[in-house]
Amino acid sequence: MSGYRTLTEQEAVEYARNIPNLFPEDARLVSREIGDGNLNYVFHIKDERPSGKSVIFKQALPYVRVIGDSWPLTLERARIESEALILEDQLCPSSVPKVYHHDTELALIVMEDLSVYQIMRKGLVEKKRYPNFPKQIGTFLARTLFLTSDLAMSPLEKKQKAASFTNPELCNITENFVFTYPFHDHPSNAYNPLIANVVQRIWNNNELKLEIAKLKEGFMTRGQALLHGDLHTGSIMVTEEDTKVIDPEFAYYGPMGFDIGAVIANLLLNYAAHEGHTPDLQERESYQTYLLETIMEIWNVFENEFRALWNEKAQEPYAKVPGYQDSYLQNILQDTAGYAGCKMMRRVIGLAHVSDLESITDPKLRAKGETLALTIGQELVLQRKTMTSIKDIVNVVVAATQN
Amino acid sequence: MSGYRTLTEQEAVEYARNIPNLFPEDARLVSREIGDGNLNYVFHIKDERPSGKSVIFKQALPYVRVIGDSWPLTLERARIESEALILEDQLCPSSVPKVYHHDTELALIVMEDLSVYQIMRKGLVEKKRYPNFPKQIGTFLARTLFLTSDLAMSPLEKKQKAASFTNPELCNITENFVFTYPFHDHPSNAYNPLIANVVQRIWNNNELKLEIAKLKEGFMTRGQALLHGDLHTGSIMVTEEDTKVIDPEFAYYGPMGFDIGAVIANLLLNYAAHEGHTPDLQERESYQTYLLETIMEIWNVFENEFRALWNEKAQEPYAKVPGYQDSYLQNILQDTAGYAGCKMMRRVIGLAHVSDLESITDPKLRAKGETLALTIGQELVLQRKTMTSIKDIVNVVVAATQN
Numbered sequence: 001m002s003g004y005r006t007l008t009e010q011e012a013v014e015y016a017r018n019i020p021n022l023f024p025e026d027a028r029l030v031s032r033e034i035g036d037g038n039l040n041y042v043f044h045i046k047d048e049r050p051s052g053k054s055v056i057f058k059q060a061l062p063y064v065r066v067i068g069d070s071w072p073l074t075l076e077r078a079r080i081e082s083e084a085l086i087l088e089d090q091l092c093p094s095s096v097p098k099v100y101h102h103d104t105e106l107a108l109i110v111m112e113d114l115s116v117y118q119i120m121r122k123g124l125v126e127k128k129r130y131p132n133f134p135k136q137i138g139t140f141l142a143r144t145l146f147l148t149s150d151l152a153m154s155p156l157e158k159k160q161k162a163a164s165f166t167n168p169e170l171c172n173i174t175e176n177f178v179f180t181y182p183f184h185d186h187p188s189n190a191y192n193p194l195i196a197n198v199v200q201r202i203w204n205n206n207e208l209k210l211e212i213a214k215l216k217e218g219f220m221t222r223g224q225a226l227l228h229g230d231l232h233t234g235s236i237m238v239t240e241e242d243t244k245v246i247d248p249e250f251a252y253y254g255p256m257g258f259d260i261g262a263v264i265a266n267l268l269l270n271y272a273a274h275e276g277h278t279p280d281l282q283e284r285e286s287y288q289t290y291l292l293e294t295i296m297e298i299w300n301v302f303e304n305e306f307r308a309l310w311n312e313k314a315q316e317p318y319a320k321v322p323g324y325q326d327s328y329l330q331n332i333l334q335d336t337a338g339y340a341g342c343k344m345m346r347r348v349i350g351l352a353h354v355s356d357l358e359s360i361t362d363p364k365l366r367a368k369g370e371t372l373a374l375t376i377g378q379e380l381v382l383q384r385k386t387m388t389s390i391k392d393i394v395n396v397v398v399a400a401t402q403n
Numbered sequence: 404m405s406g407y408r409t410l411t412e413q414e415a416v417e418y419a420r421n422i423p424n425l426f427p428e429d430a431r432l433v434s435r436e437i438g439d440g441n442l443n444y445v446f447h448i449k450d451e452r453p454s455g456k457s458v459i460f461k462q463a464l465p466y467v468r469v470i471g472d473s474w475p476l477t478l479e480r481a482r483i484e485s486e487a488l489i490l491e492d493q494l495c496p497s498s499v500p501k502v503y504h505h506d507t508e509l510a511l512i513v514m515e516d517l518s519v520y521q522i523m524r525k526g527l528v529e530k531k532r533y534p535n536f537p538k539q540i541g542t543f544l545a546r547t548l549f550l551t552s553d554l555a556m557s558p559l560e561k562k563q564k565a566a567s568f569t570n571p572e573l574c575n576i577t578e579n580f581v582f583t584y585p586f587h588d589h590p591s592n593a594y595n596p597l598i599a600n601v602v603q604r605i606w607n608n609n610e611l612k613l614e615i616a617k618l619k620e621g622f623m624t625r626g627q628a629l630l631h632g633d634l635h636t637g638s639i640m641v642t643e644e645d646t647k648v649i650d651p652e653f654a655y656y657g658p659m660g661f662d663i664g665a666v667i668a669n670l671l672l673n674y675a676a677h678e679g680h681t682p683d684l685q686e687r688e689s690y691q692t693y694l695l696e697t698i699m700e701i702w703n704v705f706e707n708e709f710r711a712l713w714n715e716k717a718q719e720p721y722a723k724v725p726g727y728q729d730s731y732l733q734n735i736l737q738d739t740a741g742y743a744g745c746k747m748m749r750r751v752i753g754l755a756h757v758s759d760l761e762s763i764t765d766p767k768l769r770a771k772g773e774t775l776a777l778t779i780g781q782e783l784v785l786q787r788k789t790m791t792s793i794k795d796i797v798n799v800v801v802a803a804t805q806n
Contacts, residue, residue: 156569159569169559323613
């Protein structure tokens, strides 16, 4: 990595000019840094002429600034991200931004500009609805997870792929900030003082912590498929018609339910936030019902597509043994519930919160949403092993809301 | 690997002379190839002078000759084997032959000569008893498995280690010859025609195949610890006092129960073989009782040592959560039973048999032992999820023997 240096806006323009066929020779390129500078630089580079093309430069920084001090973070994540994007695009065409160019030395990815898309989390806070989203994300999940697993791949190729997506530093962020710190009295935690007693009960709940320990162990050891690894609604960009998944720098071989659980957790965090955001009961219930229907549809699309891929493409000689497909899917469902639960709780107790809840300015109203999120999170973890259908997840949410 | 060439006996001697401090300068070295030439050359190199030292040269061949035709097999396994031996010796001193030298280009390992030891399988056929074996192998299992897992290691280092022990070709041999071919009507199978109906019932048993599918999936995805990967009684060398584990070329990160199950399966194959070998009931029962006591003691040593290591050395923040250690060990026990079952069945139906059974010359007597092995194997797989103690495994064996 001796050639690594961070680019300036002007250097990014010059770099763009030297990528063959990216822009026409007479392009009038302007560059603007639009990232938050925490983990990456993000440059928006545009040909200013009418109908001019634009691209995104994403350059990884060799550190993270999150807890005050900076800590070093591998530039290798840019390689992981670009390789994951390229693979995901092959497995589920147009589901992710196109990668035009990748520079390992600079930890730089040049990719499709998705400026016309909005970060989904923002749209959900505004109570927007995305009718195509369940179909698109459910298909993305089924295709990327099934097609990178031992069910579909040669076991030789799969193991090489798992090795090449070894991603210890980013996995360790998840191990600490999703599975560990939020469930202990750790200095990185940051929660609303009004829910201190609820948080304390979680820290004292040994039954819950035992189940989280098992889920963490699964995250650390069960290399089922290539995961996105951080599939919250801030990693999903949407228009009314379309969905794109971005930022797979946490990609690694892990348990399938972790990705599905991330999507569901973040829809449920938004669900819980409307307890504070949307005082009108009818309006709130209407949007919460939309979110629950979305969750059910995502799972149903995922399950149907996964079963269809299994029936058509499975290479595993045991694939046709009666009951194996059902048992496999039930395990994914139970993992999904468990990982969704962990992710909901960590976004309330831990370091990294979600704007769905943070944007509720009244701390009392926010505490209401946060408490609901924690209740749902706990029940998803504790009840997961009895679940046999997506309705079991929805029932947990409905029961928690009514209490 | 451009510099790879197979050594002759004379070249091995010359090579040995050039390893610093291996032999004295005035040594009178003689070399003898003692391998079966199927996967490796094995040279025994000895200083002929009185009290002269001796060493073993093990050189991997770039192919296997098993099913008539040769098929290519990575020389990389010599690197895996030497690194595993070195690591196992660190984790459990003197449990494996010392590695004196390793040459990646020649796929060569120079190691401690264990000529005074006997292959354990041979000793068991002769009804020898090894009073220290349970303590030694149980400790080996506990230390190598616990200390390479996320329980004990930094998760960053563990993932790098798992990547460096990526071993797709040798894992694939297990996936095919342990988990797949024996449970299907595959041309590589070779079984006693007198048990054809028992084999047919196994092939038609969908409940059994579903459970084997799950165990295979666990083998392929659950990177809990660095396994030996092929820990049968032919990979264990013994004297009356001591035990050495050899040949870890199948080493990779997998489920802990696979290694423990391999040891137990091979003791139980020997148990079943004495149905044919030892017509005298009292003599047979006495030795079979010894074998079952050995199995219980192995597990008990393993469990006690594993718990002690956990209590002293666990790095995992959840290690002290009440119930986690018990739940973790129960899962290992259930995996142990399941993998032991698969391994017993494959040694009767599949390509590679064991001399314990093969040395029974009367096919009818052999069929008796084989049928018992298959019955035990099936019940271990089917009943594993209800097991909570090593006695549950022993009870399966006793019940199958009495029927």
